[in-house]
Amino acid sequence: MRDKKTIISVLLLLALVAVGVWGYNEYKTKNYYKDQLTNQYQRMFYDMKDNIETVQTSLSKSLVSASEEKDVLLLSQIYQQAYFAHDKLSQLPVAHNNLAKTEKFLTQVADYSYSLIARFMKGEKLDDKERQVLFRLQDYTEQLTRELEGAHEKIAKGDLTLFKVAKGQNQEIAKSNQNILDVQMQKYEEEQMTDYPELIYDGPFSDQVMNAVPKGLPKKKVTREQAEKIALDFLRISNPSEVKLFNKGKDTGTSNIEAYTFSITPKKGDRNIIIGVSVKGGKVVWMQNPKDVKEKNISEKEALKKAEEFLSKNGYKGMEANYSTKYDDSILYNFVYEKNGVPIYTDLIKVKVALDDGEIIAADMAKYLISHVDREIPKPKISENEAKEKVRIGFNIERVRLAIIPDNGSRDMLCYEFSGQYKGYDFIVYINAMDGTQEDILRIIKDENGTLMM
Incomplete structure (x- = not known):
């Protein structure tokens, strides 16, 4: 009897030791992943800080540059680094309602720089007004750099733990000083970004485009x-x-x-x-109708017909399927409005079809509602043959038609659309039908998942 009790005691002790070892290993594993996540966030923060410092330095250099070649180089650096900074900022564990203006600022810095590069490529020069805009951008970037320096010091001292911010431990964080980055960025937005001026320029993220009626x-x-x-x-x-x-x-x-x-x-x-x-106006802007698709019962051709019927029933006439993306259980079609054989790419509608019964499981009419208006298609000022001369020699043209595409802002551009191949790859080249400028080039990628334009 005593031996039996001894055996049970030993087994319980061994079980307790095993649980202890398991718990210790779990604790170590948890701390390991916690440290890894913390290091990842801090690396993102340091990279973002470096990106913004580079933007600030390049902006300051652009103010004193008298060389067009140097201007283009600096603006390219600003565009790239502002884009990278925005990407890193969006991944940090900070409430994004506290960062909306800062994210917009970085997006517009990149977009504005790109628009100026495009002007240089057309042989135009910066005027005094644009230099003043660069000066204001440099000033705001300098302020943002100072705020990030302050946050950097707190990270170095251990006053800021990004892991707790990421885990959303708001009550514990509020009692301590662990949400200093969140609070600091919110304070910066309230005090510094309130008077941030609207940027008037030709770009997809300019204020006049973002706030367009x-x-x-x-x-x-x-x-x-x-x-x-x-x-x-x-x-x-x-x-x-x-x-x-x-x-x-x-x-x-x-x-x-x-x-x-x-x-x-x-x-x-x-x-x-x-x-x-x-x-x-009471128009449906978008719709999501999620469902589980267990098996595919209809073809892509049948799915396209369902999407076309959906648009027709809801009053969207003259829509042409442009390209598609296939998923495991559904297919997404992009439709553009067409008038007199001319596709108008600004007037876009996306329709997603389930491949079991053809039910419409998503639709997005936003871009159509923003851009669609009864247009008069202008007459081109250059001929098709004149436009062909602007296309690279060796480009095998398979189809030519007129098309309306958006410029960098919100205006329409009438172009000749040349579809064809170059060295085995599919491309579309757009030549401005008014002055012969090459406006855009799209790479067409076709695979088992559909057709993409990049």
């Missing part, structure tokens, strides 16, 4: 009740189990269109459909 929306505003009815009619749902309004504003996924965003449950226990209806 959508052209495809009627002016009359709709109420919440009217928007709900529009959403239900769009989805062909008559008696939903539940409808919730969980947002009203400009955060509508892919655009700055002010919209009512609803979560709609068609039947009890069914999946939720998310849909946004514009406050002005």
